[in-house]
Amino acid sequence: MTATSTPPSTSSPYAELKAPTTARRLLTAPTTGPLAALLLACAFFSLSTDQFLTGGNFSLIIQQVMVVGTLAIGQTLIILTAGIDLSCGAVMAFGSIVIARMAAEGTLPPLAAIGLGLVVCGGFGLLNGVLVQKIPLPPFIVTLGMLNVAFALTHIYSEEQTVTNLPGPLTALGETFPLGYTDVTYGSLVTIALFLLLAYALSSTGWGRHVYALGNSPEAARLNGIRTSRLTIGVYTVAGVLYGIAALLLISRTGVGDPQAGQTDNLDSITAVVLGGTSLFGGRGSVLGTFIGVLIVGVFRNGLQLMGVASIYQTLITGVLVILAVTVDQISRKKAR
Amino acid sequence: MSRTARLSSAVLRAAAVTGVAALALTACGPGSGADSGSDSSGSGSGDVKVGLITKTDTNPFFVKMKEGAEKTAKAEGVELMTAAGKFDGDNAGQVTAIENMVAAGVKGILITPSDSKAIVPAIEKAKAKGVLVIALDTPTEPESAVDALFATDNVKAGELIGEYAKAAMKGKEAKIAALDLAPGVSVGVQRHEGFLKGFGATDKDVACAQDTGGDQAKGQTAMENCLQKEPDINVVYTINEPAALGAYTALKAKGREKDVLIVSVDGGCTGTQAVKDGKIAATSQQYPLKMAAEGVKAVVTYAKDGKKASGYTDTGVTLISDKAQDGVASKDTAYGLENCWG
Numbered sequence: 155m156t157a158t159s160t161p162p163s164t165s166s167p168y169a170e171l172k173a174p175t176t177a178r179r180l181l182t183a184p185t186t187g188p189l190a191a192l193l194l195a196c197a198f199f200s201l202s203t204d205q206f207l208t209g210g211n212f213s214l215i216i217q218q219v220m221v222v223g224t225l226a227i228g229q230t231l232i233i234l235t236a237g238i239d240l241s242c243g244a245v246m247a248f249g250s251i252v253i254a255r256m257a258a259e260g261t262l263p264p265l266a267a268i269g270l271g272l273v274v275c276g277g278f279g280l281l282n283g284v285l286v287q288k289i290p291l292p293p294f295i296v297t298l299g300m301l302n303v304a305f306a307l308t309h310i311y312s313e314e315q316t317v318t319n320l321p322g323p324l325t326a327l328g329e330t331f332p333l334g335y336t337d338v339t340y341g342s343l344v345t346i347a348l349f350l351l352l353a354y355a356l357s358s359t360g361w362g363r364h365v366y367a368l369g370n371s372p373e374a375a376r377l378n379g380i381r382t383s384r385l386t387i388g389v390y391t392v393a394g395v396l397y398g399i400a401a402l403l404l405i406s407r408t409g410v411g412d413p414q415a416g417q418t419d420n421l422d423s424i425t426a427v428v429l430g431g432t433s434l435f436g437g438r439g440s441v442l443g444t445f446i447g448v449l450i451v452g453v454f455r456n457g458l459q460l461m462g463v464a465s466i467y468q469t470l471i472t473g474v475l476v477i478l479a480v481t482v483d484q485i486s487r488k489k490a491r
Numbered sequence: 492m493s494r495t496a497r498l499s500s501a502v503l504r505a506a507a508v509t510g511v512a513a514l515a516l517t518a519c520g521p522g523s524g525a526d527s528g529s530d531s532s533g534s535g536s537g538d539v540k541v542g543l544i545t546k547t548d549t550n551p552f553f554v555k556m557k558e559g560a561e562k563t564a565k566a567e568g569v570e571l572m573t574a575a576g577k578f579d580g581d582n583a584g585q586v587t588a589i590e591n592m593v594a595a596g597v598k599g600i601l602i603t604p605s606d607s608k609a610i611v612p613a614i615e616k617a618k619a620k621g622v623l624v625i626a627l628d629t630p631t632e633p634e635s636a637v638d639a640l641f642a643t644d645n646v647k648a649g650e651l652i653g654e655y656a657k658a659a660m661k662g663k664e665a666k667i668a669a670l671d672l673a674p675g676v677s678v679g680v681q682r683h684e685g686f687l688k689g690f691g692a693t694d695k696d697v698a699c700a701q702d703t704g705g706d707q708a709k710g711q712t713a714m715e716n717c718l719q720k721e722p723d724i725n726v727v728y729t730i731n732e733p734a735a736l737g738a739y740t741a742l743k744a745k746g747r748e749k750d751v752l753i754v755s756v757d758g759g760c761t762g763t764q765a766v767k768d769g770k771i772a773a774t775s776q777q778y779p780l781k782m783a784a785e786g787v788k789a790v791v792t793y794a795k796d797g798k799k800a801s802g803y804t805d806t807g808v809t810l811i812s813d814k815a816q817d818g819v820a821s822k823d824t825a826y827g828l829e830n831c832w833g
Contacts, residue, residue: 205594214590214594218587314673316608408612412606414582459572459595462570462571465548465574465575465588466549466575
């Protein structure tokens with residue numbers, strides 16, 4: 155396998171066009187480091203508290219990270235194209251209020267309300283993509299603006315009111331079913347399925363290869379016949395739809411439509427992507443890495459809480475971890491050159 | 492070469508991450524409030540755990556609340572776990588904290604809800620597992636969603652400064668500015684309405700109303716804009732003392748600080764000192780330390796004999812001013828500073 159190994163960060167943009175196999179991806183960086191960190195953290199917390207290493211607790215952690223996890227999938231796609239999305243939490247909040255209000259007030263049947271929420275969030279993604287690609291504007295600026303637009307629309311449309319008394323279909327994904335000794339929410343399964351689906355799409359389809367190529371060098375990708383404009387807009391739109399699914403997961407988890415939701419989720423999703431080893435410079439990383447990144451944050455939060463450590467230390471540790479992850483990314487890039 | 496580099500970087504990353512985590516943990520573990528040295532892997536019979544969830548970690552009000560809970564937990568020989576949202580309004584963070592505390596096996600949870608309505612389903616889940624849930628400072632909607640509420644009567648807190656302001660104006664015509672909290676937050680709404688009731692006014696009499704989020708800088712901006720709109724404002728109601736101090740700064744810039752009456756609610760030490768310094772005329776002081784102490788005691792009682800606290804317990808509010816007005820009971824700032832928080 156050494157003979158065929160394809161370094162993903164060589165100067166040649168064509169190298170990425172060959173998708174690495176799943177096995178090789180698992181064996182090589184950047185996923186291995188985060189995975190080792192996750193396992194070590196788990197081991198540490200298992201030794202430190204009685205309650206950590208139980209099926210129920212593990213199920214709980216997945217349930218707690220499913221919303222940010224789903225956002226982080228979309229964030230990963232965008233970051234792979236060397237973009238960034240600051241609007242994801244706000245778009246999700248708006249989607250969740252649309253779904254909650256439409257359904258709770260009976261304007262639309264629940265399933266139609268959910269559909270509308272997905273369309274609205276997808277629409278925000280589409281708009282982000284078009285502005286980034288067609289004008290073009292830097293993703294940071296476009297999504298910063300969209301963050302404010304979506305935030306304001308959420309507060310205007312919700313009239314600052316939390317929406318309660320949601321019909322059953324809206325909270326169905328928050329329900330649990332027994333699995334072995336524990337209870338698992340349906341939403342956790344949805345999140346895991348989405349991670350696997352996007353991981354497959356990125357590693358084993360032409361679309362996935364094009365996303366990596368675009369992130370490595372848009373110009374080279376274009377010269378190779380990739381329709382980069384359509385691809386970029388597509389990535390932002392897919393991300394938007396994922397935020398819509400996150401909106402539904404959020405509602406199902408808390409049981410209410412909350413206009414204040416999602417305010418730090420944009421940063422949390424970027425944190426997860428970075429911890430998962432995806433490069434902020436695009437073209438390098440994976441959604442499976444992001445899943446590990448999401449779990450690292452969730453495990454630390456849960457484990458420290460079980461140990462009785464005050465929550466401000468979670469923030470401290472997360473901050474240090476992020477800086478470390480980016481530092482290591484930079485060092486490894488320099489070495490690889 | 493590059494593969495080796497990447498593998499070694501992966502190892503480096505893992506090692507660094509774990510190293511820092513371990514460092515951080517050893518550094519903060521013992522001093523973080525949980526009873527250090529108590530071996531949780533013991534029989535598990537005697538250890539009672541109490542959870543405290545505040546809106547944020549950083550607001551002095553909640554810092555004091557935590558201090559009260561820690562003191563009482565130590566005295567009662569129980570273990571205290573604490574958690575907080577990342578920002579005021581972070582409901583999801585509080586839901587996660589509740590779940591983790593239930594998983595950790597707490598007997599009771601004391602919570603200051605960031606969102607009175609949105610937190611209810613999570614509280615109900617905890618209660619279903621036999622956990623006593625008490626709201627501190629801020630009621631849930633409906634109030635009956637928790638077992639008990641230990642809080643300031645915010646309407647009364649507003650009423651006291653309303654009555655004070657009315658008496659201090661001595662019949663002069665009032666032009667009122669209201670520097671409020673945020674739309675839909677019960678604490679702010681109740682204080683605002685209490686003030687109007689105490690003053691004998693209605694919202695129509697308020698010349699300028701602005702949200703400040705209880706923030707000093709926003710309070711200053713709000714006051715500047717109010718003065719722009721209505722230069723002859725002479726009474727300022729503020730949601731808390733940071734907002735009041737912001738208003739004072741704005742008034743001072745216009746040379747109006749002497750002839751405008753500022754009243755507030757909270758009773759933090761900085762705020763009470765500002766009353767002593769004459770920047771704020773009067774404030775309604777509340778007692779977060781007491782809320783937390785009573786809360787911890789209630790959980791201990793529940794753990795001992797299964798008796799659940801219930802209903803609303805008023806933790807008291809005192810009008811603090813150095814310029815007492817006839818017919819309005821108040822205490823001076825010496826008392827205020829002795830009992831302030833923060």
